[in-house]
Amino acid sequence: MPPAPALEIRGLTVRYGDAVAVDDLDLTIPRGQTVALLGPNGAGKSTTVNAVLGLLNPAAGDVRVLDRSPRDAVRAGSVGAMLQHGGLPSETRVGEVLHLVRRSFGRAGGDGTWPLADLVATAGIDGLLDRPVDALSGGQRQRVLLALALVGAPPLLLLDEPTSAMDVEARRAFWTTMRGLAGRGHTVVFATHHLDEADAVADRVVVVAGGRVVADGTAAEIKAGAGGRTVSFTAAPGRRFDDVPGVTAVAWQGSTVRLATTDADATLRTLLADGGLPDLEVRGASLEDAVLSLLPARRQTTIGAIR
Structure with missing residues (x-):
């Protein structure tokens, strides 16, 4: 019997008052894929991500993450996330924040943390552990947020505009890291406004508009269509x-x-x-x-x- 998908969404509907943000959305993502979520502002991408993270209660539908409920999957450390408006505590050093999250993860009952040396190398934050959080550049902050998302070695990684503050060189290095994670078997789902990144990196492109999936395939298939x-x-x-x-x-x-x-x-x-x-x-x-x-x-x- 094949393993359960990394993510399975059936009939997801989310409303904010009278407004429908996600409208009966279906999406299945097998393990090991790198998937780009594209669409205009207000299409429902971030709302879908929030539903996958268990941050909201949908009006209808079902979300399964590695055959668990979203909250159970997050609690088990099966999901790592870099959200668009993620922040870091001020007046601390990078190493202190990383240590705190690693300890908190263990107390929350996670299955295990990523070995520190490998985590630092994978996220590209070597040399930053003693640096004050307030002294980080935009690209360095994103790298630290990636390290925090990877603490539990999550099988599923959700990224919302992960390279928004990075220069060209940092963006290239970031996606080299993502390819390495995919090579290790991680499932990577990301939303980006850099469509060239989606074209170059994603195994699959999912276009969302009006809360629904309007196209789903490889970048080449989307362009040919x-x-x-x-x-x-x-x-x-x-x-x-x-x-x-x-x-x-x-x-x-x-x-x-x-x-x-x-x-x-x-x-x-x-x-x-x-x-x-x-x-x-x-x-x-x-x-x-x-x-x-x-x-x-x-x-x-x-x-x-x-x-």
Whole structure:
């Protein structure tokens, strides 16, 4: 009999008053996968993560974490989490915080803590144990939070915007660490606004919108499902492209606009009829383009809107 999935969600519904944050969501993640959760702000990603951690009571549905209830799985140390707004106590040193969490974990009945030397090396915090928490850079804080999430050697790791404060070099090092953890058999589920990370790192991409899963597959499958191509060029800010033939999504980055289109020839003919297209580039759809194409209500948007 195959082992229970790392995460199994059936019919999850979460409401905040009259607002439905998660709407009858189903999701199964086998052990050992690295999965990216993508979608616009308010899609239900963080609410789903909170349900998996047992931090809220859903209106309906069931969540099983390694064949346990969320609270039992967390209590057993089976889940490690880096939440977007996680903090560290001030006026302490990194080693003191790490020692406190390791001791607290043992008292809570966890199955065992990660050996300290290996934990420090894996999280990349060697040399930081004596440093005051208040003196850490943004990237160093994220590394320390990762170490705290890994204290119990959890089979399932949940990461919410884990590289938001990291520079390019730190981001690369972080994902090298994540690949190493996946190689050890850990299941890694992460939400990120860096879609290039999801494209490069994730075995599987799950796109959530309106509290539901709207796409699920490898990054290549998600991009192929979007079809079409992307046309990008420099344009006057605020220019509208709703009526251009073939266009399914619009994204702005500064003065550069990117149009996802199902008919590049028709799109270009219409655009060229209105004048030149400075810095024109036509290419296959990126993961970001594919995600935008899955959100028809957000045709005129900015790149930041899906982060």
